[in-house]
Amino acid sequence: MATTQSTFDLHRLGWHAFQRLCLTAVREILGQTVQSFLDVNDGGRDGAFTGTWEMHHGETLAGMFVIQCKFTSRVGHTLVLSELSEEFEKVEALVAKGLCDVYVLITNAGISGATDEKIHAKLKKAGVKQVVTYGSNWLEEQINGNKRLRMLVPRIYGLGDLSQILDDRAYKQAKAVLDSMHEELAKVVITEAYTKAAKALDTHGFVLLVGEPAAGKSTIAAMLAMAAADRYEASVIKASRAEVLVDRWNTAECSQFFWVDDAFGSLQYESNLALEWNSKVQEIRAALKGGAKIVLTSRDYIYNAARRDLKVSAFPLLNESQVVVDVHALALAEKQQILYNHLKFGAQSKKYLRELKPFLEDVATHPRFIPEMARRLSDPLFTKSLLLSSSGIGEFIEKREQLLVEVIEGLDSHSRAALALIYMRKDDLRSPVTPNDSEREALSRMGSSLGACLNALEALKGSLVVQTLFDGEPSWRFRHPTIGDAFASLVRQHVDLLDIYVRGTAVDHLLRQVTCGDVGLKNTVVLPSSMYSLMVDRLDEYMLEAGMRKVYWEAKTNLHNFLVHRCAKPFLQEYMARHPELPSQVDSPGLYLDAVSETMVAVRLHKTGLLPAESRLRFVEKLSEYAVQGEDLSVLDDADLRSVFTEGEYLWVIQQVEQQLVPRLSFVRRRFTSGYHYDNEDPNELIAPYERTLDILEQCFPDDSKVLAAVRKERLRLLEWVSEQEGESHDSFSPGKLGTLDDADVQQNARSIFDDVDE
Numbered sequence: 001m002a003t004t005q006s007t008f009d010l011h012r013l014g015w016h017a018f019q020r021l022c023l024t025a026v027r028e029i030l031g032q033t034v035q036s037f038l039d040v041n042d043g044g045r046d047g048a049f050t051g052t053w054e055m056h057h058g059e060t061l062a063g064m065f066v067i068q069c070k071f072t073s074r075v076g077h078t079l080v081l082s083e084l085s086e087e088f089e090k091v092e093a094l095v096a097k098g099l100c101d102v103y104v105l106i107t108n109a110g111i112s113g114a115t116d117e118k119i120h121a122k123l124k125k126a127g128v129k130q131v132v133t134y135g136s137n138w139l140e141e142q143i144n145g146n147k148r149l150r151m152l153v154p155r156i157y158g159l160g161d162l163s164q165i166l167d168d169r170a171y172k173q174a175k176a177v178l179d180s181m182h183e184e185l186a187k188v189v190i191t192e193a194y195t196k197a198a199k200a201l202d203t204h205g206f207v208l209l210v211g212e213p214a215a216g217k218s219t220i221a222a223m224l225a226m227a228a229a230d231r232y233e234a235s236v237i238k239a240s241r242a243e244v245l246v247d248r249w250n251t252a253e254c255s256q257f258f259w260v261d262d263a264f265g266s267l268q269y270e271s272n273l274a275l276e277w278n279s280k281v282q283e284i285r286a287a288l289k290g291g292a293k294i295v296l297t298s299r300d301y302i303y304n305a306a307r308r309d310l311k312v313s314a315f316p317l318l319n320e321s322q323v324v325v326d327v328h329a330l331a332l333a334e335k336q337q338i339l340y341n342h343l344k345f346g347a348q349s350k351k352y353l354r355e356l357k358p359f360l361e362d363v364a365t366h367p368r369f370i371p372e373m374a375r376r377l378s379d380p381l382f383t384k385s386l387l388l389s390s391s392g393i394g395e396f397i398e399k400r401e402q403l404l405v406e407v408i409e410g411l412d413s414h415s416r417a418a419l420a421l422i423y424m425r426k427d428d429l430r431s432p433v434t435p436n437d438s439e440r441e442a443l444s445r446m447g448s449s450l451g452a453c454l455n456a457l458e459a460l461k462g463s464l465v466v467q468t469l470f471d472g473e474p475s476w477r478f479r480h481p482t483i484g485d486a487f488a489s490l491v492r493q494h495v496d497l498l499d500i501y502v503r504g505t506a507v508d509h510l511l512r513q514v515t516c517g518d519v520g521l522k523n524t525v526v527l528p529s530s531m532y533s534l535m536v537d538r539l540d541e542y543m544l545e546a547g548m549r550k551v552y553w554e555a556k557t558n559l560h561n562f563l564v565h566r567c568a569k570p571f572l573q574e575y576m577a578r579h580p581e582l583p584s585q586v587d588s589p590g591l592y593l594d595a596v597s598e599t600m601v602a603v604r605l606h607k608t609g610l611l612p613a614e615s616r617l618r619f620v621e622k623l624s625e626y627a628v629q630g631e632d633l634s635v636l637d638d639a640d641l642r643s644v645f646t647e648g649e650y651l652w653v654i655q656q657v658e659q660q661l662v663p664r665l666s667f668v669r670r671r672f673t674s675g676y677h678y679d680n681e682d683p684n685e686l687i688a689p690y691e692r693t694l695d696i697l698e699q700c701f702p703d704d705s706k707v708l709a710a711v712r713k714e715r716l717r718l719l720e721w722v723s724e725q726e727g728e729s730h731d732s733f734s735p736g737k738l739g740t741l742d743d744a745d746v747q748q749n750a751r752s753i754f755d756d757v758d759e
Contacts, residue, residue: 063101346378417448517568
């Protein structure tokens with residue numbers, strides 16, 4: 001509980017948010033269910049309820065209640081009677097209709113004793129039976145004394161002094177992690193996603209926020225962290241991964257709040273992080289049982305990739321507490337409030353806001369509007385070249401990715417070098433900054449130095465970068481992950497910066513973006529031969545790390561796909577010079593050939609003339625064996641595989657299949673069907689490979705009556721076998737799917753929310 005009473009800059013809320021605060025206070029503090037009305041033609045009522053209200057001093061209010069919220073943007077303003085003249089006129093009509101027995105006035109202005117008496121007299125004369133007036137002092141008392149109210153309206157944390165709102169211990173904990181986001185908390189909007197996340201945190205102590213880039217996941221996490229420090233008196237710890245969370249978990253402390261941003265990777269999926277969460281499941285469950293609260297965030301496409309590796313069955317809260325932050329599910333009123341808050345608390349001049357105001361309704365309704373666009377519009381750094389017209393603003397939103405690249409391009413060399421350092425450290429540049437040799441070389445290439453970069457980081461703070469605690473240590477990070485995306489795009493466009501890109505980008509991302517030489521793929525980054533050696537180094541690091549993480553098979557498949565589809569012959573030659581064992585690793589592929597990456601590599605090496613003769617022979621022998629045994633006839637159906645065979649070798653395989661396999665088809669069929677377990681398998685799926693074998697035989701021997709007769713016989717036997725399995729119950733597994741949020745039930749306002757944005 002706060003030791004001193006805090007004052008709040010309620011005049012910065014805006015009329016619409018102030019009304020929401022008042023109605024929330026009535027619901028939470030006074031215990032009344034309030035019906036809210038439209039902001040135009042409301043008949044003089046911002047809210048209403050019917051019932052009995054027991055006042056704290058013993059007085060009882062009863063009947064039809066009318067709530068009127070009177071907002072002022074003037075600092076320290078005291079309400080005067082003339083400001084209520086329109087309300088007095090409406091009250092008479094409400095009384096005549098029997099809709100106003102009790103009138104409740106709530107304002108963020110001060111109310112003098114004399115004015116209070118006059119208000120009561122006017123309303124009583126109009127026929128109101130009982131009158132209650134609450135000014136700014138009353139509102140501040142309620143905010144100070146009610147933690148739940150602060151949690152429901154977390155913007156409050158950004159409108160007051162945190163050292164007064166929170167107790168000393170909670171203040172120190174929260175400040176260490178959230179101080180850089182204090183101003184952002186004043187701009188937040190209570191969306192359905194936040195409400196759902198807060199409920200999950202209350203119920204389970206755990207929530208996973210999943211959404212597209214710039215959807216507002218980290219903002220919601222910050223709101224929850226602040227509310228947890230306040231309401232639960234939890235110490236706030238921002239961790240980078242599961243291992244850090246477990247290390248920082250204190251079994252003697254019953255309330256800790258852990259916030260892990262980008263839990264499974266920042267720009268792309270990092271499988272080692274998911275595997276680490278799996279290995280720490282027991283400790284995390286114990287931490288939750290002991291009172292800890294945990295919030296994870298993840299980009300949607302990264303989480304979708306991580307779900308393959310996460311042990312959801314061992315940690316079902318990953319499904320139960322999942323909150324999807326879907327920007328497309330934001331209600332229009334939520335988008336408008338987000339835009340209003342950022343502009344009201346941003347750095348734009350009132351003159352600029354006045355010129356921008358006519359276009360704001362269109363901005364909020366633009367199909368590509370996301371919360372991040374509101375922040376950019378509020379920052380002069382991003383709007384230097386913005387043309388204030390419908391077309392100019394439309395282009396600003398439509399081309400949001402390219403415009404961010406252009407902003408970075410317009411920076412001085414030291415600022416770009418500072419962003420490069422953060423990028424090369426994968427969005428985690430620890431302080432004090434100590435660059436390694438390759439980073440110093442990169443800074444030199446960009447015309448900068450460590451000292452100049454440090455000065456640039458300070459200058460960029462708040463716009464493109466932030467400094468915050470990460471794993472308990474100070475760290476420079478991108479202000480938003482999309483800045484990292486934009487910087488990567490910029491680097492890819494400049495050949496002289498490719499070294500930075502190759503050294504600083506995660507390898508599994510490089511494998512999808514670059515080609516080593518021109519192999520005919522469009523929209524890729526083509527690395528010159530001078531960078532081949534560096535790329536081989538990165539690939540070796542990737543495979544070594546994969547072996548340590550025990551995810552070697554996945555990494556090997558990724559590497560093989562890269563070598564086959566994205567590498568010209570000169571690079572393959574350089575790679576083989578370092579890895580002469582490659583041919584022997586791929587010349588005896590396992591089943592099934594179309595799913596085994598070694599098969600593709602062997603074919604690629606043969607086509608480029610790099611597959612040694614002995615490896616080619618072993619490859620031919622293995623594929624021939626599979627075909628004759630009926631295990632895999634791909635060589636008879638795949639032109640690429642067939643290309644590795646000489647004409648004589650291929651004719652020999654055809655002959656052996658006809659002479660040895662066809663007479664044994666029934667044996668091959670039984671080999672497939674004998675492995676059937678009807679409690680968890682689909683019989684049609686089980687026999688699909690064998691049906692493909694029959695298809696290939698028909699294609700290869702279209703005029704051979706003996707072969708065709710054998711195939712027809714086998715198809716009949718398959719139909720009979722499948723028929724025998726009918727009627728058996730099969731439990732089917734349906735993997736969990738990400739849910740979506742329904743549009744929040746927020747009323748649309750006839751009065752524009754942007755009316756006072758420039759005041």
